[in-house]
Amino acid sequence: xLRDKALKIIYQTNREKxxxxxxxNSGDEDEAKDVYQESxxxxxxxxxxxxxxxxxxxxxxxxxxxxFKWLNQIKKRGIRVSHHMEAQDTEEFHESPLVxxxxxEQQERIHEVLATLGAQCKKILIxxxxxxxxxxxxxxxEGYSSEQIxxxxxxxxxxxxxxxxxxxxxxxxxxxxHG
Amino acid sequence: MAESNETEIEIERYILESMSEEERLAFExxxxxxxxxxxxxxxxxxxxxxxxxxxxxELRTTLETFENEVSDKVVTSRIMPLWVKRILPIAxxxxxxxxxxxxxxFNKTYSGDExxxxxxxxxxxxxxxxxxxxxxxxxxxxxxxxxxxxxYKKAFTFFGTSEDVIPDxxxxxxxxxxxxxAESPNYEWAILSFDEVIATDNDYKQQALWYKAxxxxxxxxxxxxxxxxxxxxxxxxxxxxxxxxxxxxxxxx
Numbered sequence: 001x002l003r004d005k006a007l008k009i010i011y012q013t014n015r016e017k018x019x020x021x022x023x024x025n026s027g028d029e030d031e032a033k034d035v036y037q038e039s040x041x042x043x044x045x046x047x048x049x050x051x052x053x054x055x056x057x058x059x060x061x062x063x064x065x066x067x068f069k070w071l072n073q074i075k076k077r078g079i080r081v082s083h084h085m086e087a088q089d090t091e092e093f094h095e096s097p098l099v100x101x102x103x104x105e106q107q108e109r110i111h112e113v114l115a116t117l118g119a120q121c122k123k124i125l126i127x128x129x130x131x132x133x134x135x136x137x138x139x140x141x142e143g144y145s146s147e148q149i150x151x152x153x154x155x156x157x158x159x160x161x162x163x164x165x166x167x168x169x170x171x172x173x174x175x176x177x178h179g
Numbered sequence: 180m181a182e183s184n185e186t187e188i189e190i191e192r193y194i195l196e197s198m199s200e201e202e203r204l205a206f207e208x209x210x211x212x213x214x215x216x217x218x219x220x221x222x223x224x225x226x227x228x229x230x231x232x233x234x235x236x237e238l239r240t241t242l243e244t245f246e247n248e249v250s251d252k253v254v255t256s257r258i259m260p261l262w263v264k265r266i267l268p269i270a271x272x273x274x275x276x277x278x279x280x281x282x283x284x285f286n287k288t289y290s291g292d293e294x295x296x297x298x299x300x301x302x303x304x305x306x307x308x309x310x311x312x313x314x315x316x317x318x319x320x321x322x323x324x325x326x327x328x329x330x331y332k333k334a335f336t337f338f339g340t341s342e343d344v345i346p347d348x349x350x351x352x353x354x355x356x357x358x359x360x361a362e363s364p365n366y367e368w369a370i371l372s373f374d375e376v377i378a379t380d381n382d383y384k385q386q387a388l389w390y391k392a393x394x395x396x397x398x399x400x401x402x403x404x405x406x407x408x409x410x411x412x413x414x415x416x417x418x419x420x421x422x423x424x425x426x427x428x429x430x431x432x
Contacts, residue, residue, distance in 0.1 A: 004241060004381070011245040030313075037242045041235055104312045107236060111343055114233055122233065129227050130234025155184040162222045165229065175228040 003131070011040060014059050018066040026074055035073065039066040048132045106174050113164050113171065121157035128154055186216070190223045239311070240344050244382075247306035288429045291396035291404070298421055299393055302356045302386065305349060316342045326353065331360040335368075351375040352383040359394055366398035385417035392422070401430040 015036060022032035043062050046052040052061060114122045123142065127133040133141075139150045165171060192198050193206050210217045304327045307320045322337030335357040341350050355372035358365040373394065376387035388411055395404035411422040 002380075007241065008245050008382075011242060012249060015246075015249060033246060034311075037239060037246070040242055041238055044238060045235075104310055104314065107232075107311075110229060110232055110236070113229065115343070125230045126234045126237060129230040130237075152184065155187045158187060158223070158226060161226045161229070162219075165225055166222060171229070172225050175225050175232070 007040070007044065010043075010058060010062070014040075014062050017059065018063055021063070021067060022070050025070065027070065031073075035066055035070050039069060042069075048130075109168075109171055109174070113161070113168070116164055117157065117161055120153070121160060124150065124154050125157055125161065186219060187223070190220050193220070194223065194227065236344070240308075240346060243308055244346065244349065247308065288431045290431055291399050291401050294425060294428060294430055295393050295397040298425065299359065299397075301360045302353075302390070305353060308345065310344070316344065318342055319345055322353070326357060329360075331357040332362075335361065346381070348376045348379060348381040348383055352387055355387065355390055355394070359390060359397070364394075364397055366394045369394040370398070385411075388416060389418045389422065396425075396430070405430070 018036045018039065019029075019032040022035055023029070027035070039062055042065050043052065043058070056064075117125075124138060127138050127141075128135070135147045135150050135154070138144070138154075139147045142150075144150045144153075165175075189206065193203065196203075198206060210220060305323055307323050308316055310316060318337050319341040322334050322341055325331070325333035325337060335354060338350050338353045338357060351372045355369040355376070358369040358372060370391055373387040373391035376383050377391065388407060392404045392407035392411065395401070395407065405426060408422040408425050411417070412419050412426060416422075
């Protein structure tokens with residue numbers, strides 16, 4: 001898929017710069033990878049919802065997100081952040097919802113619901129709601145013969161998902177708390 | 180209130196802020212007087228949040244595959260001793276020579292099995308992946324270990340039951356290669372698995388085409404295999420040079 005190819009290029013191009021920054025500022029390899037991946041996700045979501053408008057270079061933007069996240073993380077840990085490090089925190093990245101992934105148990109509960117929902121529904125809803133793909137794009141990429149079929153399917157799937165969620169009040173609490 | 184597509188579309192337009200000011204006020208007014216509509220709106224918000232989390236997790240898995248490719252490259256370049264680097268070009272020449280000797284200069288007919296055995300190589304093993312909390316993906320890890328140790332029967336079983344976070348195309352690809360690498364290759368299973376990979380656009384598609392073509396040769400369907408080799412050679416896809424070599428070989432049906 002074209003999207004994955006583009007993401008792969010961006011991922012591989014920026015990885016060294018971001019990870020080197022974290023490694024040279026009290027982070028280890030796992031932390032560098034985690035912060036980098038979360039920054040990539042934040043970048044991607046900001047592209048999808050048009051918060052990132054291309055005013056700065058992609059590399060600068062991702063680097064800024066990663067630095068912002070890493071500074072917050074080490075501050076929480078009580079590590080003193082030097083004035084120099086904070087002063088470097090550039091202007092390119094302003095407030096944006098930061099990605100905080102669910103813990104393993106929460107992830108499993110989501111996977112349970114999605115498994116009941118079925119692969120086709122999951123695909124259509126994730127494409128439409130998460131990736132912001134249009135009905136036309138979904139129809140073309142997934143080989144549906146008409147946009148109307150996709151539209152009907154999408155709302156049918158959404159209805160089914162809402163029924164599944166309604167049967168799991170604890171899941172509602174997790175998602176509301178994470179929204 | 181029965182939820183129709185129209186209601187859902189309306190709720191979506193409200194959430195995405197694509198209503199006019201007038202429509203928005205009217206919708207909010209209706210929500211205050213219609214508890215069912217309000218409830219439908221709230222559940223939609225939660226459903227959308229769940230899908231966003233699911234999309235995020237999927238994306239994280241995709242990024243993890245990119246990460247593994249980077250790590251594999253780093254590991255490979257680190258562990259390759261200097262003498263291997265020096266000898267590689269010579270080894271490549273010898274392989275080409277053997278290929279030419281076997282298939283190029285003799286007007287002999289070969290069986291699909293013979294060509295399969297000459298060209299078949301087990302694909303590099305995948306990397307082990309961990310959950311976000313650092314815990315292991317047990318089935319995936321067992322499959323990868325078995326694959327690395329040459330226990331392809333076990334690898335086949337465990338790739339087939341690997342955790343959901345591993346993308347299907349990766350599982351299917353390694354299922355196919357495991358089926359082909361077993362002591363008695365199961366060409367049918369391999370072809371079915373590679374077909375699954377080929378059906379979608381992904382990073383293993385070209386490799387799956389190459390292995391499917393080999394599996395077809397092994398199965399005795401050399402005509403179909405040759406069409407695939409031709410496609411691979413013409414497009415310059417994975418192993419296209421080898422595909423071009425195979426096309427010159429006379430293979431019995």
